[in-house]
Structure formats: C-alpha cells, structure tokens
Amino acid sequence: MKQPFLIMKKFTLILAALIGLTTLSSCKKKEDEKLPVTTSLELIIRDDIGNIVTDARVELYSSKDDWENITDQIGETQISNDAGVVRFIDLTDIKYYFFVEKHFYNNVNGSISTTSPLTKNINNIHNVILTCTGILKFTNKSSNPYRVYVNGDFILDMDGGTSKSLYYIPKGSYTIRVLQLSGYLFTPTDETYNGQLNCAQTMLLTYPESKGNQVMTFENQQLDTKKSRRNYN
Numbered sequence: 001m002k003q004p005f006l007i008m009k010k011f012t013l014i015l016a017a018l019i020g021l022t023t024l025s026s027c028k029k030k031e032d033e034k035l036p037v038t039t040s041l042e043l044i045i046r047d048d049i050g051n052i053v054t055d056a057r058v059e060l061y062s063s064k065d066d067w068e069n070i071t072d073q074i075g076e077t078q079i080s081n082d083a084g085v086v087r088f089i090d091l092t093d094i095k096y097y098f099f100v101e102k103h104f105y106n107n108v109n110g111s112i113s114t115t116s117p118l119t120k121n122i123n124n125i126h127n128v129i130l131t132c133t134g135i136l137k138f139t140n141k142s143s144n145p146y147r148v149y150v151n152g153d154f155i156l157d158m159d160g161g162t163s164k165s166l167y168y169i170p171k172g173s174y175t176i177r178v179l180q181l182s183g184y185l186f187t188p189t190d191e192t193y194n195g196q197l198n199c200a201q202t203m204l205l206t207y208p209e210s211k212g213n214q215v216m217t218f219e220n221q222q223l224d225t226k227k228s229r230r231n232y233n
Contacts, residue, residue, distance in 0.1 A: 040089045040123045041114065045080045045100055048131045052084035056102040056130070060088050067097040067112065093120045098128070104200040105130040108168035132199035136166040136174065139206040144183030146207065151175055171199050176216070178207045 041060075045053045060074040061067040074096075078086040088096075097113040100106060110129050118124045140146050143160040150166070151174060158164055160183075173196050180188035189208045195216040197203045204217045 056080040135202040149177040
C-alpha cells in the first residue's frame with residue numbers, strides 16, 4: 001500500500017525540479033535580454049540655453065587628428081531626433097570624438113569627445129552643448145610679412161598679399177593687433193583694431209591701413225561656407 005505513495009512522492013519531486021529548472025532558465029533568459037548586445041554612445045544635444053536641438057548633423061571619429069582633418073569618419077553622419085538624441089552602436093571601449101553642427105551652432109568650443117573610453121556592453125550617455133560662432137578673416141594687402149595677435153595672443157604670421165580665416169570663433173569682443181615683421185626702415189607698422197563679432201558673422205580685417213581708417217567690416221556668414229576645424233585655413 002506504500003508503493004503508490006512513494007511513486008507519487010518521487011513524481012512530485014521530479015516535477016518540482018523541472019519547474020525549478022524552467023524558472024531558472026526563464027530568469028537567465030530575461031537577464032540576458034537586459035544586457036545590451038553592443039557598446040553604444042548616445043549623445044543628447046542642447047543649445048547654450050538648454051533647449052533640445054533637433055536635426056543637428058553628428059559625425060563620429062576615433063581620434064582628435066581624424067576629427068580635425070575630417071578623415072576616417074566612423075559610419076554615416078547621423079541626425080538628432082525630436083528628443084535631440086543620436087546613438088552610435090557597435091563601438092569599442094575607446095575614447096571617441098564627435099562634431100555636431102546645426103546652421104551656425106556647433107560644439108567646437110565645448111565638449112568634442114567622451115571624457116574617457118566607453119564602458120563595454122552599456123549605452124554610454126554624453127551631453128553636448130552647441131554655441132553660435134563666427135569667422136575672423138584677415139587680409140594682408142602689404143608685400144611684407146605681418147604677425148597677427150587676437151586678444152593679446154599670438155595667432156599666426158602672414159606673408160604679404162595673403163588671406164587667412166579663423167573658423168568657429170565664439171561671438172564676443174575682439175582686439176586684433178598686426179605687427180610688421182620686415183621691410184621697414186626704422187619702425188615697423190603696428191596697428192590695433194577692435195570689433196564685436198556676432199553670431200553667424202564674418203569679421204573682415206584688411207591691413208595695413210592709414211591712420212584713422214583702422215576699422216573692421218562685417219558680413220553675414222553663408223551656411224555653405226567651407227570651414228576647417230584647425231586653427232586657421
């Protein structure tokens with residue numbers, strides 16, 4: 001009479017074991033589903049007053065040299081969605097550089113890279129702030145070389161009869177000093193110009209000028225203006 005009871009008990013134990021294995025398998029499957037299958041980078045793009053920026057162009061690079069020279073871009077250029085977000089997937093655990101631009105707003109003077117290498121198998125999130133910029137353009141109409149200073153800092157030397165442009169310059173007040181390097185008899189020409197660069201403007205400086213005519217002119221920047229991310233071009 002005890003045999004049916006033992007059989008029933010054994011069956012109950014086997015059934016419980018199977019249920020336990022099924023539960024563990026189900027839990028493991030759910031855990032696996034939670035793990036990202038890729039290392040990704042999510043950029044959240046805002047302007048300098050905190051507004052979400054949609055339809056911004058975003059390029060990704062694996063080194064600062066590639067970022068500066070606009071070479072070996074990773075994947076296709078992405079466009080920020082209605083939440084101001086782009087996401088790059090299938091990345092590796094290295095530091096990445098990104099260029100973000102919409103019209104005259106960009107990230108050149110702010111965060112251009114992740115703060116550290118990406119963490120594997122998670123979605124790495126990074127905030128990007130865009131600011132509006134302009135261009136400084138210098139034209140040396142003399143046949144002599146000149147040295148150019150911007151707000152007291154040496155920027156570049158220019159040969160006679162040449163033009164140079166500085167791109168992605170923050171809006172603000174600028175003092176430009178040009179100093180003749182050679183071709184003078186006693187004293188080099190040393191001129192100072194002052195101007196206010198506004199968003200999406202090009203500040204034009206042609207030198208040297210006669211005393212009293214040391215002024216800068218301005219023009220609105222065109223959307224398709226060719227730019228360089230290096231210091232000047």
